[in-house]
Amino acid sequence: MTWETFLWTTLGAFLTLCTFSFLYKDNPFYKFAEHLVVGVSAGYFALVLYHQILIPNVFDKIFDGEWWYIIPALLGIMMWTRFSRKYSWISRWPIALYMGIASGMAVPREMHARVIEQMHSAMINIIDMNNIMGNSFFDTASGIAKLIVFIGTLSALFYFFFSKEHKGFFKGISQFGIWILMIGFGASFGYTVMGRISLFVQRIQVMRDWTVVAWADEASGAFAVFWIITFGVFAIWAVFEIRKYLRSKRSTA
Amino acid sequence: MNIFDRIMSFDRRWIFLSLAIVCVVTFMWPFHVPxxxxxxxxxxxxxxxxxxxxxxxxxxxxxxxxxxxxxxxxxxxxxxxxxxxxxxxxxxxxxxxxxxxxxxxxxxxxxxxxxxxxxxxxxxxxxxxxxxxxxxxxxxxxxxxxxxxxxxxxxxxxxxxxxxxxxxxxxxxxxxxxxxxxxxxxxxxxxxxxxxxxxxxxxxxxxxxxxxxxxxxxxxxxxxxxxxxxxxxxxxxxxxxxxxxxxxxxxxxxxxxxxIQLFAHILIILFIIMGNIGFFVTRRRKKMGGDVR
Amino acid sequence: MKRQLPLAMVFIFGFLMIIQYFIPHEYSEWVNAFLMDWMMIIGVFALALGLWSLTRVSWDKVRQKKPNWGYSIVTLAGLFLMMFFGFDYFRHFSTAVGSDNYMYIHFYRHIVIPIQATMFSLLAFFIASAAYRAFRARSLLATLLLVAALVIMLRFNPFLGPLQPIMEEFSVWLLNVPNLAAKRAIVIGVGLGMVATALKVILGIERAYLGKD
Amino acid sequence: MRLKLLFLSCLLLIFICTSAFTQDEAVVADSLETTAETISPAPATSLTAIDKPDDHGHGIDLSWELSADDGGGLMSVMGYMIYRATSPDGSYEARSGLLLNVTAYSDVGAMNEGENDYMPDYTDYYYKVRALTTDSAVFADSEILGPVQSFGQWFNWKRLSVLLLVAGFLFLTVYFIQKAKGGAKLFVRRLAGIEAVDEAIGRATEMGKPILYVLGLGTAADIATIASYTILSRVAKKVAEYQTGLIVPCYDPIVMAIAQETVKTSYMNAGRADAYNEDMVYFVTNQQFAYVAGVNGVMLRDRPATNIYMGKFYAESLILAETGVAAGSIQIAGTDEISQIPFFVVACDYTLIGEELYAASAYLGKEPLLLGSLKAQDYAKACLIFLAIIGFITLMFGYHGIVDFFHVAG
Structure with missing residues (x-):
């Protein structure tokens, strides 16, 4: 490993620790990492848009003779009237255009993708399945399971009625609907736990790899210095925290 | 404040710490899991x-x-x-x-x-x-x-x-x-x-x-x-x-x-069980008119 | 002019896009592609507003010496260093220009990626603390939530012995039956809600975003 | 083109070696080859070609009947290829790979001139289908069919059901809005999450702390974000009336611009234009977790009394909500992102699930116009449930009409 890569990866490792320190409480290290990443990522994003959209999709096109790209460019520039108090109403035109296009796009497409497609798959034939009872109690392909999905879907939809008081029969069915919703939420939650733990494991792996590589190489001296400094800084901070804590305890007692 | 109240008003940073320890230890220490x-x-x-x-x-x-x-x-x-x-x-x-x-x-x-x-x-x-x-x-x-x-x-x-x-x-x-x-x-x-x-x-x-x-x-x-x-x-x-x-x-x-997954899951499940025990005990005491603080 | 014209534009472009969906002709495809480009381009120009806002808020903190103002200098420094590297046509670091600039790439790789990945991995902890706090059998609904989550989390636990395959099967059932029903109902509901909201915007009933006068 | 030929010749080569015999005896095949394969097979028949319907042009649909020797007769036909020319006796070029056991093919070319495989509209094309055997020299061409032209359509009939549903929904919306304008009383049931908003603003005022409103990660084009503006405008109005602080960190610059306009309007409506400050609504950054880091910082340092999350959220939902819990804020969330609803349900005090987010604006405003559209939504849902039940029952008796209505092929 060269000194150069050593320094860069060490910076990354240090910032990783800074971010993890947030789990304990808000602290100067986290504040530093947070403010740094906000600035750097905003700058990064600005440049990405500049190089990947503004240049190829606007300037290049206009200069290549597709003059009509001046129109969206002008609309974009109209957004800048927001810098002025007097003319800021002009910025409503591009906003109105944006909202119009977005809403118009959504109407048929969402109707198709969400409502129609889901309705289609909600209506299942439970009879022509050759196993109505299924192979076992928890067979997901059985007719009974399919019937539960169908009834569950409809009752959960009943829960979303807004202009009807949930009373009588209506109450029963929307109650069943909310049971279904809750079981579904619990299941998704439990299912996600596994993936989230592996995110943390990945970070451990990154830190371990960095440690192994750094130790194994000529930069190991600098590596030791890094660890000493990092731990030293964190330790001093911890001592201050503990003292503060003890003092507060004494004062309350 | 008895143990159950303590469980109920437990600082979540203990959860963080124990989860981190479990993950790191199981990561470093290759013991056998069934x-x-x-x-x-x-x-x-x-x-x-x-x-x-x-x-x-x-x-x-x-x-x-x-x-x-x-x-x-x-x-x-x-x-x-x-x-x-x-x-x-x-x-x-x-x-x-x-x-x-x-x-x-x-x-x-x-x-x-x-x-x-x-x-x-x-x-x-x-x-x-x-x-x-x-x-x-x-x-x-x-x-x-x-x-x-x-x-x-x-x-x-x-x-x-x-x-x-x-x-x-x-x-x-x-x-x-x-x-x-x-x-x-x-x-x-x-x-x-x-x-x-x-x-x-x-x-x-x-x-x-x-x-x-x-x-x-x-x-x-x-x-x-x-x-x-x-x-x-x-x-x-x-x-x-x-x-x-x-x-x-x-x-x-x-x-x-x-x-790692297995032990992290077990830890989380243990915490959930602990939380529920604490919850039931304190609730029962509340019902019996005990002092809940 | 200040209010009627934008409302008219929303109406016209909204219906244009609805109709466009039903026309397969290539002219209609061209219109669609062109308008998508418009939205993207407006977004690029609007970014200047965003950067200005970030700069001003940070600078105000520094100037007025608000609490934690020192960190705002870090934000500003990060932002402007990145901009400088990205536009460095004089090749101060003897490397390529623009998004291939050495410093630009390394700042991204060794600052943005580690911090973002770590922020993401905090979820491992938060999912545990959220589970601890919320999964209590307070009511029937909370119990259903709790039981479903527990079954799924126990599905691969070998310490359960002979119960484990049952848990496995039960969790597959939970994911494919009640979970599917819940998701489907939410998707249909959300679809209707979206169409209703979009229609309200097109018809000019929802107009909070346009401002007054 | 060359690749296709290579593909085909390779295939043929292998078939020559192996077709009539078992694989192990491939070597013997050479000597017997000539006797087995000299009779031409029967050609494919009843070739039809029409412009591909419901498309943007540049495509022609073909269909034919299998050759008599495919799966019967001599059993010698193994597949088909489509050939096209611009005049009946012009040079025919292959337009498809080898088609096994099919009787239909769509010949689709590129739309723009200069692209590879450009297929101009309103041009006469002539087609023939070639039935191929394992011997590349033995094949049979169908009759030549033509001329056919391709052209774009002005209505996509496959999407008719979408049009009908959109039109029906539009009708319901307009009808109920008219009815509401006429002064009809419309009932809406209570929604805990919505009622909590008022309460939470009151609490923030008592505590003298600000309210944090997060519009989520959506762009201004996401309908969830649009619904969120409306909620923001109601919240901002109440905040202005109570003179509480408001913090709106944004993820997208256009969202920021619109949110500024929304908040400003609300302050003006509340008669407190002087209290509005441009920096209430500000841009953070457009990178997911960097944004989360920034918002977390606000929660821990400004200690808002209430956090409101409305809009599109992804994996960051739980990070935000758990930090909010640590900071001791009351939290109200609403999202249409299904995978994130469970996390909000678990970590927040109140959650608007899916469609409730879209209904929230009507609730908060209590304007008859908005309530009218809520009524339309309910009627639409009732119709869908009714149709689903009918479709479900008729399907059991073998009638597919309703199910097919809800199937959009293109």
Whole structure:
């Protein structure tokens, strides 16, 4: 490993620790990492848009003779009237255009993708399945399971009625609907736990790899210095925290 | 304030700390965890185990780096198992980033065997794993459904040459190998809809004995195919990979990952149980008119 | 002019896009692609507003010496260094221009990626603390939530012994039956809600975003 | 083109070697080859070609009947290929790969001039289908069919059901809005999450702390974000009336611009234009977790009394909500992102699930116009449930009409 890569990866490792320190409480290290990443990522994003959209999709096109790209460019520039108090109403035109296009796009497409497609798959034939009872109690392909999905879907939809008081029969069915919703939420939650733990494991792996590589190489001296400094800084901070804590305890007692 | 009140008003940073400790410790310390074996994974192993020297199988590596954590261990273990048993392997991929995956698997195993004569604790006495003799890598072609159908006719149709540019006819192990009829089984490691294509076109058209290793998310959707007998085995997610590693007696990343997952889950479940006990006890006292603070 | 024209534009472009969906002709495809480009381009220009806002808020903190003002200098420094590297046509670091600039790439790789990945991995902890706090059998609904989550989390636990395969099967059932029903109902409801909201915007009933006068 | 030919010739080569014999005896095949394969097969018949319907042009649909020798007769036909020319006796070029056991094919070319495989509209094309055998020299061409032209359509009939549903929904919306304008009383049931908003603003005022409103990660084009503006405008109005602080960190610059306009309007409506400050609504950054880091910082340092999350949220939902819990804020969330609802349900005090987010604006405003559209939504839902039940029952008796209505092919 060269000194150069050593320094860069060490910076990354240090910032990783800074971010993890947030789990304990808000602290100067986290504040530093947070403010740094906000600035750097905003700058990064600005440049990405500049190089990947503004240049190829606007300037290049206009200069290549597709003059009509001046129109969206002008609309974009109209957004800048927001810098002025007097003319800021002009910025409503591009906003109105944006909202119009977005809403118009959504109407048929969402109707198709969400409502129609889901309705289609909600209506299942439970009879022509050759196993109505299924192979076992928890067979997901059985007719009974399919019937539960169908009834569950409809009752959960009943829960979303807004202009009807949930009373009588209506109450029963929307109650069943909310049971279904809750079981579904619990299941998704439990299912996600596994993936989230592996995110943390990945970070451990990154830190371990960095440690192994750094130790194994000529930069190991600098590596030791890094660890000493990092731990030293964190330790001093911890001592201050503990003292503060003890003092507060004494004062309350 | 008694113990139950303490549980109820417990600082969540203790949870963070214990979770971090559990993860780091289980990560660093390779102790043994029991892994329960499911029938669908066991049947994959049994098929592989019954292969004889000189048999041929097809391994389809249809995932990209995103699913690497879950499926890579399976590919490693199964490929290694075949090499060990002198079973010939045809590698192919239907995912455009899959070539890198196959390359990595082949390189890691062959290099290790070449240098140390061992791979992951398995000793290869006086033997090397050679391209064209122990395995062949066909490479990647787009349009998975078409490729599977064409391979059912003849491997030479979609892949006139292998990944390295050698014509298939001049590769020793491809002599007399025409299509899936000469393969004892097809194992598909898939992230995405390629798995269903293998079922529809591979199994449906050519009746190949097919087993799948898929990502955890896809697992639940694949059970119907298992029940209907379209696939003979199914390994889903990291859990499936870990079971295969265990069955093949070749522990690696999947078992490591499982160990951490398992203990982290147990810890979280313990916390949930503790929270509920605390909740019930304090509630009962509240009902009895006790002092709750 | 200040209010009627924008409302008219929303109406016209909204209906244009609805109609466009039903016309397969290539002219209609061209219009669609062109308008998508418009939205993207307006977004690029609007970014200047965003950067200005970030700069001003940070600078105000520094100037007025608000609490934690020192960190705002870090934000500003990060932002402007990145901009400088990205526009460095004089090749101060003897490397390529623009998004291939050495410093630009390394700042991204070794500052943005580690911090973002770590932020993401905090979820491992938060999912545990959220589970601890919320999964209590307070009511029937909370119990259903709790039981479903527990079953799924126990599905691969070998310490359960003979119960484990049952848990496995039960969790597959939970994911494919009640979970599917819940998701499907939510998707249909959300679809209707979206269409209703979009229609309200097009018809000019929802107009909070346009401002007054 | 060359690839296709290579593909085909390769295939043929292999078939020559292996077709009539078992694979192990491929070597013997050479000597017997000539006797087996000299009779031409029967050609494919009843070739039809029409412009591909419901498309943007540049495509022609073909269909034919299998050759008599495919799967019967001589059993010699193994597949088909489509050939096209621009005049009946011009040079025919292959337009498809080998088609196994099919009787239909769509010949689709590129739309723009200069692209590879460009297929101009309103041009006469002539087609023939070639039935191929294992011997590349033995094949049979169908009769030549033509001329056919391709052209784009002005209505996509496959999407008719979408049009009908959109039109029906539009009708319901307009009808109920008219009815509401006429002064009809419309009932809406209570929604805990919505009522909590008022309460939470009151609490923030008592505590003298600000309210944090997060619009989520959506762009201004996401309908969830649009719904969120409306909620923001109601919240901002109440905040202005109570003179509480408001913090709106934004993820997208256009969202920021619109949110500024929304908040400003609300302050003006509340008669407190002087209290509005441009920096209430500000841009953070457009990278997911960097944004989360920034918002977390606000929660821990400004200690808002209430956090309101409305809009599109992804994996960051739980990070935000748990930090909010640590900071001791009351939290109200609403999102249409299904995978994130469970996390909000678990970590927040009140959650608007899916459609409730879209209904929230009507609730908060209590304007008859908005309530009217809520009523339309309910009627639409009732119709869908009714149709689903009918479809479900008729399906059991083998009638697919309703199910097919809800299937959009293109």
């Amino acid at each position: 892994i329960t074996l499911s029938n669908e994974v066991r049947s994959i192993y049994n098929r592989f185990d019954s292969l004889k020297e000189g048999d041929m199988i097809y391994l389809s590596v249809d995932y990209d780096p995103n699913a690497l954590a879950e499926l890579h261990p399976t590919t490693y273990v199964l490929a290694e198992m075949c090499f060990r048993k002198n079973v010939k392997v045809i590698f192919g991929t239907l995912s455009n980033l899959g070539q890198g995956m196959v390359d990595q698997v082949i390189d890691d195993i062959t290099d290790s065997v070449m240098l140390d004569k061992t791979y992951n604790g398995v000793f290869y006495e006086g033997r090397e794993i050679q391209n064209g003799i122990d395995y062949v890598f066909l490479g990647y072609k787009p349009y998975p459904a078409m490729v599977i159908q064409a391979m059912g006719l003849d491997f030479r149709v979609p892949f006139p040459t292998d990944y390295y540019g050698t014509p298939l006819d001049s590769i020793p192990i491809m002599k007399g190998v025409k299509n899936f009829d000469q393969c004892k089984l097809v194992m598909d490691m898939a992230a995405g809809n390629v798995a269903e294509m293998w079922i529809t076109y591979g199994h449906g058209n050519y009746n190949v004995p097919l087993a799948l290793a898929v990502t955890g998310v896809m697992g639940a959707d694949m059970y119907p195919y298992l029940n209907s007998g379209q696939i003979f085995g199914l390994a889903a997610g990291l859990l499936g990979s870990a079971q295969i590693e265990k069955l093949c007696d070749n522990p690696g990343r999947a078992i490591d990952g499982m160990r």
